[in-house]
Every structure is written in C-alpha cells, then in structure tokens.
Amino acid sequence: MPTGVAIRDARAQLFQAAERVLLRDGPNALTSRAVTTEAGCAKGVLHRHFADFDAFLAELVREHIAGIDARATALRDAAGTGTVAGNLTGALTGLFGSVAVAIVALITSRDELRTRLRRTTPTGVPMLTEASGALASYLTAERELGRIAADADVDTLAPTLIGATHLLFADRDGTRPDAGAVHKIVTAVIAGVAQEPPR
Incomplete structure (x- = not known):
C-alpha cells in the first residue's frame, strides 16, 4: 500500500x-x-x-482492560438483582470471549509485554487480575446485601472463579463452553457461601 x-x-x-x-x-x-x-x-x-510493537500490544491489552472496567461497573450495579450465580455466570461468560482468551495467551507468551503491563498491573496476569477485582467488588456488594455469607472470603472466591472458568475456555479450537458449563463452576465455587437457592 x-x-x-x-x-x-x-x-x-x-x-x-x-x-x-x-x-x-x-x-x-x-x-x-x-x-x-x-x-x-x-x-x-x-x-x-506506537514507539514499538510491544508498546502497541500493551495498548491493545489496556483497551481490553478498559472493557473489563466497564463490565465491572455493570456487574456491581446488578448486585441485589437476579441471582448471584446467574450474575456471575453472565459476567464470566462475557469476560471469556474468544479475543480475551487469546489475549491472555499473548500476555503469558511475551515477556516484554508482561514487563510493560507491570506498570499498571503489578501482580498477577493482566486482564485476569482486573477481572478478579471486578468479581471481588461484586461479591462484596452481595455480601453487604446478605446474599453472600458475612464471613465469605471474596478475595479468594473471585480468583477461584476466574481460574476455573479460564481453564474451561482456554485452548478451545472448537465449540465454546456454554453458559450451563460456566454456571456449574459458579455454583460449585459459591456453594458454601451463597445465601439464596441456586437457579
């Protein structure tokens, strides 16, 4: 051209x-x-x-992190509505779209990209860390509303949900897992703290 x-x-x-x-x-x-x-x-x-290719990739990832921030607000606003398991299932299914899963693979495969992203995400895997924070914020709101047990450790529940769901979606070349598979994971993880009957 x-x-x-x-x-x-x-x-x-x-x-x-x-x-x-x-x-x-x-x-x-x-x-x-x-x-x-x-x-x-x-x-x-x-x-x-962009200064170089890794700067370009870092901005690509940050664009997706900004999308997670927007989803986090919507999820937090959903506290007290629907069911906790349903809200988490919807959030996790939306989070792990094909592009997001591919970007996590990109982050884990490029050392220089991870180094650049450490400036804004100092711990964990960028994108997954922000997503975990979004779930923890939502679960905290549900705990305050009494739909999650008062002693629930949301800072452990959130990354557990992220990790288990990521494993479900990672390295899929064929059909994406459906909401039912995600819901099964969610209900298993929150079974001990949910204060409402699962649907």
Whole structure:
C-alpha cells in the first residue's frame, strides 16, 4: 500500500487487525508485519502511532482492560438483582470471549509485554487480575446485601472463579463452553457461601 495514503482511525484498525491475526493464527504469528498486512496499511503506520510493537500490544491489552472496567461497573450495579450465580455466570461468560482468551495467551507468551503491563498491573496476569477485582467488588456488594455469607472470603472466591472458568475456555479450537458449563463452576465455587437457592 502506498505510504502516503491516510487511513481513518488507524489505532482501531490496527487493534482489530491484531485481534484477527491472534484469533486465526495464535500469539506466535502476531508480528508488526502480520498486523499491518492484515490492516492493509504500510508498516510505518504502526510505528507512527506506537514507539514499538510491544508498546502497541500493551495498548491493545489496556483497551481490553478498559472493557473489563466497564463490565465491572455493570456487574456491581446488578448486585441485589437476579441471582448471584446467574450474575456471575453472565459476567464470566462475557469476560471469556474468544479475543480475551487469546489475549491472555499473548500476555503469558511475551515477556516484554508482561514487563510493560507491570506498570499498571503489578501482580498477577493482566486482564485476569482486573477481572478478579471486578468479581471481588461484586461479591462484596452481595455480601453487604446478605446474599453472600458475612464471613465469605471474596478475595479468594473471585480468583477461584476466574481460574476455573479460564481453564474451561482456554485452548478451545472448537465449540465454546456454554453458559450451563460456566454456571456449574459458579455454583460449585459459591456453594458454601451463597445465601439464596441456586437457579
């Protein structure tokens, strides 16, 4: 593609291209050339917007973390409505979309990317840590409403839910697990602290 051709919203276009490459070919295939080829633009476009390729990838991850923050607000606002198991099932099913699972694999496979993300997520696996925080915040709200036992350790329950659900979704090339499979995990994890009958 000629280098003088402007593209609209280059960052978004590059992020979308990276996600397509990641989903189709996996983290090892994700290079700056693969992204710009997929986006249909010159390689220099990426470097005009980002210091280097790992800076680009870090921003891609941060975009997804921002999405988790928005979901966290919606989940916290759902406290006291529906069922705890139903709310958690919906949140976890939404969280572990195909792109999110692929991005977690990307984070764990690139040392330099993890180093950059440590600036904003100093512990744990970026994205999974933020998601765990979102669940802990929701479970705290439900505990205050009496729908979770007063002595429930939400800071242990949340990462347990994240880890178990991530294992369910990780490395799936075929059919995604359905909400029923996620609900089974949720009800097992919260069985000892839920103060409402599961549905």
